[in-house]
Amino acid sequence: MPQSPTVAFIGLGIMGLPMAANLVSAGFTVRGYDRAPQQTDRFAGKGGTAASSLAEAVDGAGVVITMVPDSPDVDEAMFATGGVFDSAASGTLVIDMSTIRPDTARTVAEEGRIRGLRVLDAPVSGGETGAVEGVLSIMVGGDSADFHAAADVFAPLGTAVPVGPAGAGQTVKAANQLIVAGNIQLVAEALVFLEAHGVDTEAGLRVLNGGLAGSTVLTRKGEAMRHRRFEPGFRIGLHDKDMGIVTAAAREAGVPVPTGALVAQFIGALKAQGHGGLDHSALLALLDRIATEQK
Structure with a gap:
């Protein structure tokens, strides 16, 4: 050998x-x-x-x-x-x-x-x-x-x-980061929605993850998000960089990524607020803040 x-x-x-x-x-x-x-x-x-x-x-x-x-x-x-x-x-x-x-x-x-x-x-x-x-x-x-x-x-x-x-791996990774960011944002929205209606979120996320809504984000991030634990596995600061790659490459190709552009703004806002070192699941923290301000 x-x-x-x-x-x-x-x-x-x-x-x-x-x-x-x-x-x-x-x-x-x-x-x-x-x-x-x-x-x-x-x-x-x-x-x-x-x-x-x-x-x-x-x-x-x-x-x-x-x-x-x-x-x-x-x-x-x-x-x-x-x-x-x-x-x-x-x-x-x-x-x-x-x-x-x-x-x-x-x-x-x-x-x-x-x-x-x-x-x-x-x-x-x-x-x-x-x-x-x-x-x-x-x-x-x-x-x-x-x-x-x-x-x-x-x-x-x-x-x-x-x-x-050459370059195709990075293009696919940009698409990956687009999907992950959108998925985290929607999990955060679903969690706040469930909490507002008094649902048992542990059971709620578990059953959601068993159906079509299931995802690796739910599997790996759901429990920590329920408890607002945002120790970094992948930092907001890095995902902000990645979403910049996504939006720049989309502009270059002339393709729309409206949802991605919106989530990119949320990630950028968290970084600007000094939270770049938190896990990207801290998108939930921004959503919590928005929900509190609306009450």
């Missing part, structure tokens, strides 16, 4: 740390790097190899995974002096699993090809729970041969599906 390639994992945050740890558990040698040294130390505590710089993590790795917050962070990781493109050898498989603009993903892929690298955009859905459990949904854009070459790396992280050429 051929030896697994060394994996460089760049970005060890809420999602990246458990993802990198799952690769370690699957038998990969993983060198991790994060701009926050305490995160790199935490990764070392989970059996990974701590790197003191991005270049040190990437040097000699057969696979490089980036999991950073936004398009500018990906640009910096890839293009900066000592970044991925400076440090990776020709033929290295570069997988960006961040959520970024589709046009940025296409630019990264093209520049990577010029340097002889194999680049995939592979954003994920499933939140912190999915990352910890290794059951993320991974939407992958790029060359088919490169997707198949990455299969063993994707397997400990979740289920990967090829969705088209």
Whole structure:
């Protein structure tokens, strides 16, 4: 059996740390790097190899995974002096699993090809729970041969599906974030509606989740939303960024997303009010405030 390639994992945050740890558990040698040294130390505590710089993590790795917050962070990781493109050898498989603009993903892929690298955009859905459990949904854009070459790396992280050429993974992720935001908003509205009528919300949400209204949002977020617990699994600040990607890409394509645009305003309002660090289910908190003001 051929030896697994060394994996460089760049970005060890809420999602990246458990993802990198799952690769370690699957038998990969993983060198991790994060701009926050305490995160790199935490990764070392989970059996990974701590790197003191991005270049040190990437040097000699057969696979490089980036999991950073936004398009500018990906640009910096890839293009900066000592970044991925400076440090990776020709033929290295570069997988960006961040959520970024589709046009940025296409630019990264093209520049990577010029340097002889194999680049995939592979954003994920499933939140912190999915990352910890290794059951993320991974939407992958790029060359088919490169997707198949990455299969063993994707397997400990979740289920990967090829969705088209470079940038397609990010386009599908934008659609995912559109659906998730709308779903959370409607669950919040349903919960406030049930409470206003004195319904047992635990039973109400349970029976709703067993029918056509059921969703992963209800399964994973419903109980915490009932108790107004908004500890971050996926932060409002990040979903605000993602909804900006959605609305910009929709304008570029000339397609309407009226519901998405409205929910994007709600998410933006929460961030502006200083709640960017809360879970995106805190859309309920904004709805509570509106309902109180109307009484």
